[in-house]
Amino acid sequence: MTKPPLTVRELIRQQYATLTQSERKFANSLLENYPAAGLASITIVASNADVSTPTVARMVQKLGFKGYPQFHQALLKELEAKVSGPTQRRENWASEAPEGHLLNRFAQAVTDNLGQTFSNVDSEQFDAAVRQLANTDGRLYVVGGRITRALADYAFTHFQAIRQRVTHMTSSSATWPHYVLDMEAGDTLLMFDVRRYETNLQRLAELAAERGVKVVLITDQWASPVAGVAEFAFNCWVEIPSAWDSNISTMMLLEAMIAATQEESWDKTKDRYDRLDELFDMTRLFRKFS
Template sequence: MTKPPLTVRELIRDQYKTLTQSERKFANSLLENYPVAGLASITIVASNADVSTPTVARMVQKLGFKGYPQFHQALLKELEAKVSGPTQRRENWAAEAPEGHLLNRFSQAVTDNLSQTFSNVDTGQFDAAVRQLANTEARLYVVGGRITRALADYAFTHFQAIRQRVTHMTSSSATWPHYVLDMEPGDTLLMFDVRRYETNLQRLAELAAERGVKVVLITDQWASPVTAVAEHAFNCWVEIPSAWDSNISTMMLLEAMIAATQEESWDKTKERYDRLDELFDTTRLFRKFS
């Protein structure tokens, strides 16, 4: 299976160093409200970014497009992918499905997703996010959405063992103001949000960011709107031959974060693990083999 084409966001990231100052101005304007900011005519998007029309045309060509219409069409396709539901996703795969057994196609899709995800992780951003997740001087909050709440639960279980002061926010948005009430500057909010993006999660992120909370976001390749307020955002590739998106690459990235956070302050974490094992022995929760 061939790899999916790069998104416009990824093309900008790859070519950013080659852009002129005015071209970067347009690129930054586009990324601030992506991809909607690029869906108008070339004259309108240039005006909104306070650059000239030729500047937009030059940048578009540097990204590999023949002209603005092709660039515009690429953004439209990305927007369509963002809002597509299970039925549309299934039809997209059925129309383009290569020959062969589903297991082979599924395996190849997952492999490609993992490769794309980890090749696009900025190690500096990853390390900075891990330092936030490991900072016990501040509280760590974890929350997910309709599908990703399972990831949030998994993250909470591990981070609660690794460090103290971890709060798992319920999936009911009606309770979130109670958590926000206790959030303080420097706290961290680990969020999971994939298409279709949830407006309640976006509002929660905005409220938290307004209070000085550092948002760490794990999202898909199209990027949740939460990206706009996130301190660190990580994109995971999720498309598979199914009506549903895959959480495999998302889970892999999460597990990498868990492992790195564990190592960030291993001495303290080891002590917690040892004490936790003693408690498990006391409660006889797990069967022991001698």
């Protein structure tokens, strides 16, 4: 499986330091409403960003495109990838599948995904997100969607052992208003959302952000719309030779966050671990071999 090309968003991040002030103005306008802000004609997108059409033309060339039509087509392909279902995903990889056993292709795809994911994590943003996750002055809420609820459950199990005041929100959106009712400024919402992006999760994030809750989003390489209101957003590469996307890189990033959060407040966490082990012994949850 060939390595997926960088998204326009990633290209902008790579080249941002080389852009002029007016080009950055267009880039910022595009990122604020991505990718929709770039799907119109060059004259319209330039007008919407309050820049000239030559500015737009120069910027897209700096990103590596021959011209605006190629840039526009790249955004359309990203949009198509965002909304594609399992059948279309399988057709996409099957049409380009090289010879060789599926196990080898799968392993290579996962390896590429991990490399892309971790090479695109900003360490300062990661550290800031970890400090937010470790902050017990506010409550930590954890939620996932139809597929990612398993990640949310895994995250809750670990974070609840690491720190106090952790709430696992159910996957039923009908109950979410009850959780939002108690959300306060300074709380944290850890959210998982991957394509095809769930509208209920976006609305939940918006309601939480309006209340001063810091949203930490783990999403895929195309980025959930929740990124627009998230304080911290992390992109994970997920494409594999399958009708379904992979959560391996997503899980790896989550485990890195769990490990870092544990170390952020180790003294308190160690005490919780010790007390939790005592409770396990009292309830005889685990088998003893001595």
